[in-house]
Amino acid sequence: MAMDAHEIERLIKEALPDARVEIRDLAGDGDHYAATVVSAAFKGKTRVQQHQLVYSALKGNMGGVLHALALTTSTPEN
Amino acid sequence: MSIHDVIKSDIEANDVVLFMKGTPQFPMCGFSGQVVQILDYLGVPYKGVNVLENDDIRQGIKDFSNWPTIPQLYVKGEFVGGCDIVREMFQSGELQTHLTDKGVAVKQAAKA
Numbered sequence: 386m387a388m389d390a391h392e393i394e395r396l397i398k399e400a401l402p403d404a405r406v407e408i409r410d411l412a413g414d415g416d417h418y419a420a421t422v423v424s425a426a427f428k429g430k431t432r433v434q435q436h437q438l439v440y441s442a443l444k445g446n447m448g449g450v451l452h453a454l455a456l457t458t459s460t461p462e463n
Numbered sequence: 464m465s466i467h468d469v470i471k472s473d474i475e476a477n478d479v480v481l482f483m484k485g486t487p488q489f490p491m492c493g494f495s496g497q498v499v500q501i502l503d504y505l506g507v508p509y510k511g512v513n514v515l516e517n518d519d520i521r522q523g524i525k526d527f528s529n530w531p532t533i534p535q536l537y538v539k540g541e542f543v544g545g546c547d548i549v550r551e552m553f554q555s556g557e558l559q560t561h562l563t564d565k566g567v568a569v570k571q572a573a574k575a
Contacts, residue, residue, distance in 0.1 A: 432544060432548045432551065432552075433530070433542065433543075433544055433548065436530075436544075436545075436547070436548065437529060437530070440530070440531050445531075447531040447532065448525065448531030448532045449531075453494065453532075455546075455547055456547050457547070457551075
């Protein structure tokens with residue numbers, strides 16, 4: 386059971402409504418994606434905390450159904 | 464001793480600990496392998512913990528740091544990040560600064 390890009394984007398936007406999300410399928414197997422997420426919610430947070438926000442948005446799929454998500458996060462300004 | 468305590472004592476007893484799939488000599492996953500390459504390039508001594516050998520540690524480490532994936536890098540008992548973050552920090556030179564700030568010897572300064 387894999388995840389598709391729209392599902393990932395939907396989940397992230399559900400948790401981070403202002404987020405701009407870009408998803409690239411790295412391997413075409415629904416298991417390896419790269420995602421760039423830009424959101425004001427990341428402001429003042431460390432990279433680890435920013436990524437944890439995205440992982441919690443994915444409601445436990447990360448590391449399970451979704452094997453790999455190469456994540457890049459940033460706030461709207463930079 | 465609970466898994467939490469086992470992990471805690473491991474990361475406190477070693478300056479740099481990499482929870483990974485496989486061993487530094489034989490990484491079993493591309494992401495773990497990338498962090499191994501970075502640490503080897505920087506000449507940083509570290510302890511590799513092969514989570515594939517122990518399912519309790521494999522799940523325990525994810526709960527310990529509230530981080531869902533492997534590998535996980537710890538420096539002086541503090542979670543630094545997974546493969547993406549370590550690579551990003553390495554490319555920006557932040558990893559080298561972080562290590563030296565924490566008193567961990569780094570051999571190779573990253574080329575600007």
